[in-house]
Amino acid sequence: MTVDEIIAEMTRAWNAGDGAAWAANFAEDADFVDVVGRVQRGRQVIAAEHQKIFDTIYKDSRLEIRRMDCRPISDDVLLIHTSSTLQVPDGPRAGEWHAIQTKIVRHGQILSFHNTGRTSLADFTARDEDLGRLSPQDWHRTDS
Template sequence: MTAMTTLTADDEQQIHELWDAMARSWAAGDAASFAANFSETCDFTTVRGEKPPGRDGIAAGHDRLFRTAYRGTVLRARVTGIRALRPDLATVNAESTIVGADGTPLVSTHALAVVERTASTGGWRITAFHNMVPVAAAGGR
């Protein structure tokens, strides 16, 4: 049997901070700051199945969103689970709601992400991110 890998409380706090930083960047409409939470070569999949190329593609796509459909919105992001795979690698489940300027929830998403400790700084970055809009189960369940 393989020993279970765990993260330190500091590691978990740093991982939560990635989502907090994304929410702050979203509220500021700052696409570059938003994208800085992702690795340069992040494998990112949008809710529409698009795959922008790395951090630059994430920044460009969010810049468009922040100037158009999601201008003036906020992102309420919440990490719902972290599973350590190795001391430097973990999966993260997160839920987010985009809220309009008037406080109306516009869309909710769920994401599965892979986060990795960077060798250069020892901090964490998102290296894979798959975002989706959940659909209600048949029969309202």
């Protein structure tokens, strides 16, 4: 599968609420780090965990995935970054959510996938607007 085919299949599977189809894009021994930092190991676990969220907190949600960049890291391995927008109609996660994903793909299968939710620096810094205006590289302790 090409990168664009993988993205299209993942989008289709999510929007159908189909955990097995979502996981079909992963290698049998793949690792998936979800947006809350849990590590899911193996295609069967990835399928089961996604089916749980498709049936509950993300029921009837709609996902859009966009390729940001893709580059080879060896002859048959790609490093891919995507961004996503998730629309959740109801429940505790209702609203619009944004994330960035890092994928390592070999021979058309995902070996590793890391999902990171996006938030503003002001939210990340507990609404400290002065700190939120700075780049994290500019953060430093002032009480030392």
